[in-house]
Amino acid sequence: MNSDANDSVQTIDCDTTVRRLWDYLDEELDASRYAEVEAHVRDCVHCAEHFAFAQHFLGAVSEALDESHDPAALRAQVLKRLADDGFRAA
Numbered sequence: 001m002n003s004d005a006n007d008s009v010q011t012i013d014c015d016t017t018v019r020r021l022w023d024y025l026d027e028e029l030d031a032s033r034y035a036e037v038e039a040h041v042r043d044c045v046h047c048a049e050h051f052a053f054a055q056h057f058l059g060a061v062s063e064a065l066d067e068s069h070d071p072a073a074l075r076a077q078v079l080k081r082l083a084d085d086g087f088r089a090a
Contacts, residue, residue: 009035
């Protein structure tokens with residue numbers, strides 16, 4: 001993104017950012033909203049953690065679906081992948 005585009009990006013809060021999480025990850029936001037989310041996540045450690053988890057979660061689900069369609073096996077595979085990536089169950 002060029003500096004002119006950075007100057008025109010609206011500042012959004014954490015609630016707005018998290019509400020846009022899945023649309024952002026699915027690349028379903030228009031360019032301006034996508035840029036707003038990117039700017040917020042770049043500067044907000046709290047939201048960056050949410051987004052990092054969501055990205056790892058989607059990757060784990062995608063990988064598990066390639067290996068099995070049994071719900072119990074899928075859950076176990078996703079949890080293992082998240083643990084391997086440094087996330088732990090709450």
